Amino acid sequence: MHQSATDPRPRVLHLTQPVDGGVARVVTDLVRAQVAEGLDVTVACPDGPLTANLRTLGADVRRWEATRSPGPALVGEVRRLTRVIEQVRPDLVHAHSAKAGLAGRIAVRGRIPTVFQPHAWSFEAVGGVTAALALGWERRGARWSARTVCVSEAERRTGLRAGIAGRWRVIPNGIDTGRFRPAAxxxxxxxxxxxxxxxxxxxxxxxxxxxxxxxxxxxxxxxxxxxxxxxxxxxxxxxxxxxxxxxxxxxxxxxxxxxxxxxxxxxxxxxxxxxxxxxxxxxxxxxxxxxxxxxxxxxxxxxxxxxxxxxxxxxxxxxxxxxxxxxxxxxxxxxxxxxxxxxxxxxxxxxxxxHDVRRTSEAVAGLYRDLLDAEPAARVAPTEYREPIHS
Incomplete structure (x- = not known):
């Protein structure tokens, strides 16, 4: 795995908006596992309860003000995120959900290995012109994703049917089976x-x-x-x-x-x-x-x-x-x-x-290793390349 000249630990930057619900739980579980594994983990996200939880786990949390939906504020959001990326200098970026995937891929533009995880496709959430714009962006933005991580094969097929190209990895969601357990x-x-x-x-x-x-x-x-x-x-x-x-x-x-x-x-x-x-x-x-x-x-x-x-x-x-x-x-x-x-x-x-979360975390860690060990030219998928990769 690639190592920094000043710090042997790979630096991973997670980008997330939203900061609640299932996306926040996935990010929290990944951060917990990655910090325990010895990675240097930073998360850029809006302020909220998630930030305190992530700091407790040992992550460096950078404030990134961003709305949940795209709009005129996007330009400023990308600018602020670019500054965070320049400060953190990550070896790999992992963008979660549509908004972070949009701003993150525009800010990075493939210069750093970027994992995009949609957590359900943005164009399914809207209709009309907005859906067409969201789909158009996902098609274009795929060229800046070294891997697109889907949490189910059905989610991957939805992306393929929509004309989204790239290199895919299917990693099913997992949960903490010690925390979620039966009771009377x-x-x-x-x-x-x-x-x-x-x-x-x-x-x-x-x-x-x-x-x-x-x-x-x-x-x-x-x-x-x-x-x-x-x-x-x-x-x-x-x-x-x-x-x-x-x-x-x-x-x-x-x-x-x-x-x-x-x-x-x-x-x-x-x-x-x-x-x-x-x-x-x-x-x-x-x-x-x-x-x-x-x-x-x-x-x-x-x-x-x-x-x-x-x-x-x-x-x-x-x-x-x-x-x-x-x-x-x-x-x-x-x-x-x-x-x-x-x-x-x-x-x-x-x-x-x-669906034990440890399986999910291990699969993501393996994906990171593949990307960080790859030659630079192999880190970003060609526009029309479609390779289903299953974990």
Missing amino acids: ADTVRARLVPEADPAAPLVVCVGRLCRQKGQDVLLRAWDAVLRRVPEARLVLVGDGPERDALRERAPRSVLFAGAVADAVPWYQAADLVVLPSRWEGMALAPLEAMACGRPVLMTDVDGARESLPPELAPRCLAPTENPAALADAVAALLLDPPLRESLGLQGRRHVLTT
Whole structure:
């Protein structure tokens, strides 16, 4: 691996915006592993709770003010990021999600090996002219990515179908299986929702309250669930731009828990964890729920099938944007406790063997070694080169 003349440790610079949700958890897990491995790790991101967590882990955190969406502020964001890069002088840059991928690749322009990890494609999040612009940028920006890391084969195929070229590596998401573990649901639930009937089925949805995560679809399905399981309760864990709109349409049986520092107890308390997303790369919430021994129900978006053991897919997947089908699937699982228990046990075994965060961190470390050991001309993919590389 390449070594600096003044410091034998490879210098890695992570760029991230957003600084919450699944992206922040992935960055945190990678930083923890890389600092432990002895890398010199810096993270450039906006201020927030993430920065304090990363400093606690031993990372150097540089303030990079950036909005979540592209716009007129981009020029200043790229300029500020260029100054950070000049100060840090990294051996490798790892840009997370669309905004950091946009600003980072413009600032670096292939002069330093750059890993881009979309965490779900930006052009899926928008429509019309904005989607066309996002897709056009992803196609052009690929020439400045030494590798594009997708968290699922489905995410990679979505990029290929969209005409994005480059050198690909598929590294599935992983979670901390020591932190996410089973507990007695009744005990945990009594602490979290003391006013609820302990025998009433509890459905939990963990995620940012935004269009991507599809909580509005789940709320549209909920009345039909209640007609079949009148005592059921639903908890939405998280916060976001859709909070007020969701509250307006939610019945009394829906609890808004807000943003929480630790979602583990909510998974442990659930009879069923539902994620009705409109798009994903590979969502973390279902993996976390399965690690806690809880059954999951997901919409059939990118990464969903790859999150599950093949035999669970028929029971654990529902079509997107279909409240009636989602309601049928939720109610059927709530009415079948033995099936839920079986799905939870199978899901935990699968996560332990396939989605442990240590496997993910080791795969990323191997990718870094490949890039830093390569000849300079081999570090950046040619524009039309498409090589699927799987971990």
